[in-house]
Amino acid sequence: MxxxxxxxxxMALLTDLYELTMAQVYFKENMNKTAVFDFYTRPDKRRPYLxxxxxEQLLYYLQNIRFSSEHIDxxxxxxxxxxxxxxxLRDFRFSGNVYxxxxxxxxxxxxxxxxxxxxxxxAQIIETFLxxxxxxxxxxxxKALRCYSVAKGTDLVDFGLRRAHGTDAGMKTARNSFIGGFxxxxxxxxxxxxxxxxxGTMAHSFILAFGDEEKAFEAFAxxxxxxxxxxxxTFDTIEGIKKAIKVVKNLKLKNFKGIRLDSGDxxxxxxxxxxxxxxxxxxxxxxxxxxxxNEYKIKELLDQNAPIDAWGVGTELAVSADVPYLDCAYKLxxxxxxxxxxxxxxxxxxxxxxxxxxxxxxxxxxxDILALYDEAFEGEKLLTLFIKDGKLVKSVPSxxxxxxxxxxxxxxxxxxxxxxxxxxxxxxxxSKKLENTIEQTIKALKGENR
Amino acid sequence: MxxxxxxxxxMALLTDLYELTMAQVYFKENMNKTAVFDFYTRPDKRRPYLxxxxxEQLLYYLQNIRFSSEHIDxxxxxxxxxxxxxxxLRDFRFSGNVYxxxxxxxxxxxxxxxxxxxxxxxAQIIETFLxxxxxxxxxxxxKALRCYSVAKGTDLVDFGLRRAHGTDAGMKTARNSFIGGFxxxxxxxxxxxxxxxxxGTMAHSFILAFGDEEKAFEAFAxxxxxxxxxxxxTFDTIEGIKKAIKVVKNLKLKNFKGIRLDSGDxxxxxxxxxxxxxxxxxxxxxxxxxxxxNEYKIKELLDQNAPIDAWGVGTELAVSADVPYLDCAYKLxxxxxxxxxxxxxxxxxxxxxxxxxxxxxxxxxxxDILALYDEAFEGEKLLTLFIKDGKLVKSVPSxxxxxxxxxxxxxxxxxxxxxxxxxxxxxxxxSKKLENTIEQTIKALKGENR
Numbered sequence: 001m002x003x004x005x006x007x008x009x010x011m012a013l014l015t016d017l018y019e020l021t022m023a024q025v026y027f028k029e030n031m032n033k034t035a036v037f038d039f040y041t042r043p044d045k046r047r048p049y050l051x052x053x054x055x056e057q058l059l060y061y062l063q064n065i066r067f068s069s070e071h072i073d074x075x076x077x078x079x080x081x082x083x084x085x086x087x088x089l090r091d092f093r094f095s096g097n098v099y100x101x102x103x104x105x106x107x108x109x110x111x112x113x114x115x116x117x118x119x120x121x122x123a124q125i126i127e128t129f130l131x132x133x134x135x136x137x138x139x140x141x142x143k144a145l146r147c148y149s150v151a152k153g154t155d156l157v158d159f160g161l162r163r164a165h166g167t168d169a170g171m172k173t174a175r176n177s178f179i180g181g182f183x184x185x186x187x188x189x190x191x192x193x194x195x196x197x198x199x200g201t202m203a204h205s206f207i208l209a210f211g212d213e214e215k216a217f218e219a220f221a222x223x224x225x226x227x228x229x230x231x232x233x234t235f236d237t238i239e240g241i242k243k244a245i246k247v248v249k250n251l252k253l254k255n256f257k258g259i260r261l262d263s264g265d266x267x268x269x270x271x272x273x274x275x276x277x278x279x280x281x282x283x284x285x286x287x288x289x290x291x292x293x294n295e296y297k298i299k300e301l302l303d304q305n306a307p308i309d310a311w312g313v314g315t316e317l318a319v320s321a322d323v324p325y326l327d328c329a330y331k332l333x334x335x336x337x338x339x340x341x342x343x344x345x346x347x348x349x350x351x352x353x354x355x356x357x358x359x360x361x362x363x364x365x366x367x368d369i370l371a372l373y374d375e376a377f378e379g380e381k382l383l384t385l386f387i388k389d390g391k392l393v394k395s396v397p398s399x400x401x402x403x404x405x406x407x408x409x410x411x412x413x414x415x416x417x418x419x420x421x422x423x424x425x426x427x428x429x430x431s432k433k434l435e436n437t438i439e440q441t442i443k444a445l446k447g448e449n450r
Numbered sequence: 451m452x453x454x455x456x457x458x459x460x461m462a463l464l465t466d467l468y469e470l471t472m473a474q475v476y477f478k479e480n481m482n483k484t485a486v487f488d489f490y491t492r493p494d495k496r497r498p499y500l501x502x503x504x505x506e507q508l509l510y511y512l513q514n515i516r517f518s519s520e521h522i523d524x525x526x527x528x529x530x531x532x533x534x535x536x537x538x539l540r541d542f543r544f545s546g547n548v549y550x551x552x553x554x555x556x557x558x559x560x561x562x563x564x565x566x567x568x569x570x571x572x573a574q575i576i577e578t579f580l581x582x583x584x585x586x587x588x589x590x591x592x593k594a595l596r597c598y599s600v601a602k603g604t605d606l607v608d609f610g611l612r613r614a615h616g617t618d619a620g621m622k623t624a625r626n627s628f629i630g631g632f633x634x635x636x637x638x639x640x641x642x643x644x645x646x647x648x649x650g651t652m653a654h655s656f657i658l659a660f661g662d663e664e665k666a667f668e669a670f671a672x673x674x675x676x677x678x679x680x681x682x683x684t685f686d687t688i689e690g691i692k693k694a695i696k697v698v699k700n701l702k703l704k705n706f707k708g709i710r711l712d713s714g715d716x717x718x719x720x721x722x723x724x725x726x727x728x729x730x731x732x733x734x735x736x737x738x739x740x741x742x743x744n745e746y747k748i749k750e751l752l753d754q755n756a757p758i759d760a761w762g763v764g765t766e767l768a769v770s771a772d773v774p775y776l777d778c779a780y781k782l783x784x785x786x787x788x789x790x791x792x793x794x795x796x797x798x799x800x801x802x803x804x805x806x807x808x809x810x811x812x813x814x815x816x817x818d819i820l821a822l823y824d825e826a827f828e829g830e831k832l833l834t835l836f837i838k839d840g841k842l843v844k845s846v847p848s849x850x851x852x853x854x855x856x857x858x859x860x861x862x863x864x865x866x867x868x869x870x871x872x873x874x875x876x877x878x879x880x881s882k883k884l885e886n887t888i889e890q891t892i893k894a895l896k897g898e899n900r
Contacts, residue, residue, distance in 0.1 A: 001509055001846050002506070002510060003458070003506075003507040004621060004643035005455065005456060005457040005461075005618070006618060006620075006621060007457050008453070010639055011617070014621075014638070014639045015611075015638055015639075016609070016611060016612065016650060017637075017648045017650030018651055018652055019653075020638065021652070021673070021674065022653060022655075022656045024673055025674075028669075031659060035659065037655070056451055059451055060451050060452060061453065063451070074642045078641075078648060080674070124653075124656075127655075128612045131612040131613065132611060132613075132616065132617065132620055133617075135613060136615040136616050136619075161464070161578055162577070163581065163585060163775050164582060164615065165615035165618075165622070165774075166583070166617075166621075167464055168455070168456060168617040168618040168619065169615040169619055170456075170464060171464075172615070172616050186467050187467075188465055188466070189454070190454075191467070192524045193452070194454070198467045200468030200470075201468055202471075202472055203472060203574075205472075205485075205781065205782035205790075206472045206475070206574075208785070208791070209485065209785045219478075219479050220471075220475050222475075222478070223471070223475050227471075234792055234793070235895065319774040319775050320774075321774055321775060324769040324771055325613050325765050325769050325771060331654070331655065332655035332658045335659050335661075338661070340655075340658040340661075341658070342684055342685075343684070445685065
């Protein structure tokens with residue numbers, strides 16, 4: 001019986017076989033000049049902007065990836081690898097450069113979010129883990145910021161752990177939703193590891209075990225006189241609210257936190273709840289709503305003036321339910337100084353090492369220019385060097401700092417694409433020099449391959 | 451800089467805060483009689499059947515969950531827990547019973563897939579992790595079997611690691627797709643830990659690094675003379691196929707494995723590839739297809755007689771793209787011998803400890819009966835005891851055995867719901883006694899709560 005967890009000791013093997021077989025070929029062919037790979041996404045109207053996220057975990061991986069003797073023995077047992085290549089892996093360290101868009105920054109399709117510049121073998125081997133870490137982080141940070149963008153200052157809490165796709169996704173949901181503006185999480189381990197504030201109320205099973213709402217509320221309030229949020233929808237919601245109020249009065253609870261609605265007609269119930277609470281003098285008591293919440297439901301309810309103070313966002317956040325994956329890629333764009341690109345499909349890849357330059361007008365993003373790395377535009381450079389020659393050269397901000405930046409960045413997104421119903425695509429302009437490089441690369445490739 | 455991985459040492463804290471606060475209230479109230487909780491799913495027309503999966507990992511968790519001193523210290527620091535409850539947690543062991551539907555078995559909505567019978571506090575604390583582990587496992591095993599059901603004997607390989615939602619999801623994709631009929635995975639760590647066969651070809655970056663398909667194929671074939679699958683769609687796919695053939699001829703490769711198509715008009719290209727390979731005498735060479743593959747594309751292509759031998763299924767499998775989450779629940783159905791159920795919504799929960807009895811006709815599932823646990827129906831009992839009083843009493847089969855059972859079980863699914871385009875719902879019949887229990891429970895609850 002086993003549950004093989006992934007950790008720092010075995011993460012090097014969490015890769016696709018072909019990364020290692022290709023690496024062996026490069027090794028044997030002595031092909032290990034500097035390569036540049038871009039990680040970027042392709043246009044998707046459902047996500048006109050994305051939030052950069054996951055960089056810290058990627059940097060951790062790149063600093064710590066090691067092939068242990070146990071790994072080497074396993075690889076040897078597959079009979080696909082020669083001893084000299086396995087010796088190479090034994091000493092494997094990532095020695096390249098990492099350019100990244102800092103976490104919390106807004107990014108658009110076709111813009112490199114991470115650019116790896118490293119000896120070809122290293123840049124290849126890290127591919128699978130890089131995508132595995134970045135994609136879900138970006139998905140969740142973006143979904144969270146979409147919720148935040150319509151929440152009008154109400155509090156958002158991550159309730160996604162149970163429905164996240166496994167243990168690691170649960171941790172990433174907490175971290176990246178916090179980046180995207182959430183105030184906390186229900187995930188205790190994430191609270192501990194990331195120092196994120198913990199939230200929790202009570203379950204229907206709690207009410208059912210007592211068999212009686214009043215008894216359940218009373219027992220909870222006895223333990224948590226200042227932290228109780230009563231779940232009122234187990235039997236009849238309006239009756240549940242009245243019972244919650246009765247318990248608050250009977251126990252003379254001070255600083256009663258509020259009630260949670262998890263089902264039913266939330267607009268109606270939240271208004272009734274507010275009325276009943278206010279009539280009872282509990283004007284400070286909050287109304288907490290959960291159950292299938294996403295950015296659309298938040299906006300719909302708040303636009304109708306539902307008096308909701310806080311949201312528990314679970315499944316829809318944790319799996320990014322409407323967009324559970326990004327059309328993203330990690331593509332070779334340069335090898336040994338020569339620009340590279342794939343030709344066969346309509347999906348264009350932009351060759352060469354690049355930089356993204358951002359321009360603002362009245363504090364709002366006006367345009368991005370995708371250019372060759374050393375072009376001299378004046379705009380804000382989105383890609384900065386985090387790892388140089390394998391060494392961390394730029395420190396990663398605290399989660400709290402990233403969160404504040406993300407919230408600030410929200411105000412810089414043009415209104416038409418910030419709208420959660422937006423159907424527009426915002427793409428970077430391509431610089432003249434990059435355009436020339438594309439043309440020359442295509443010409444050269446067609447020459448070579450005919 | 452950190453990447454807090456989840457492992458056996460910290461998994462106890464991978465839970466929602468409210469599990470622990472409710473547990474403390476139960477502890478203080480001395481409410482720790484036997485509770486029964488059901489894990490089940492609600493009807494979803496897009497998934498008329500599900501494959502039970504993830505039980506082994508759940509059993510592992512239940513056997514090994516421990517709160518360490520570090521955990522206790524953290525919980526103490528939140529100021530939400532009293533010393534006596536923390537002492538209880540320090541000695542926490544799961545001491546209950548676990549009834550489960552064996553992995554690979556077909557299950558339907560409203561049927562308990564796992565039933566926990568344990569002291570209330572224990573049954574509550576394990577909730578979050580239980581759902582986290584089971585949901586994604588079931589999603590992937592089911593998606594995999596749907597692919598298998600239309601693959602007409604062609605090989606299916608898991609290419610999902612990079613797009614899975616984090617590290618753990620990558621491991622679960624490999625394991626559960628294997629259960630669902632896949633032949634192997636690209637995930638090296640999963641290959642090692644689960645002894646699943648590893649597959650891999652080459653990436654576009656590999657061709658681009660060489661700048662020339664012939665050189666790239668030759669270099670790869672030199673290292674892997676018997677294991678080479680050439681990726682032919684980097685520039686011009688038909689030309690790529692011709693170059694692959696040329697290299698096979700030039701190097702006099704024996705047992706050439708085949709080519710991979712990853713983009714373009716796969717029906718046309720696979721037929722052209724087959725023709726070209728056959729004309730060259732390479733009748734044994736396989737055609738491997740990847741790129742946005744799911745059960746619908748497999749069926750569509752094979753129905754048009756596309757000569758495809760094997761599939762790399764990635765994103766769509768790993769995130770169960772069309773159904774990225776199940777409407778699933780872990781509900782209290784009995785406490786201290788009394789049946790329990792929630793009333794406020796239209797979603798019915800079935801009270802009491804239960805059993806599912808299955809009937810077959812001509813080897814095909816005819817009906818399931820959802821009944822009280824001790825009713826004496828003759829059908830096959832789906833729920834069996836895996837853990838009794840905290841001890842494992844039924845061994846978990848090998849992955850290979852589970853896989854073979856799953857494939858056998860596919861033939862037992864009624865044709866109308868096996869169809870991947872099925873729009874039907876198959877529900878268990880409810881036994882008379884269970885119906886009576888439901889009525890009595892509702893009556894009792896309404897009495898108590900008015």
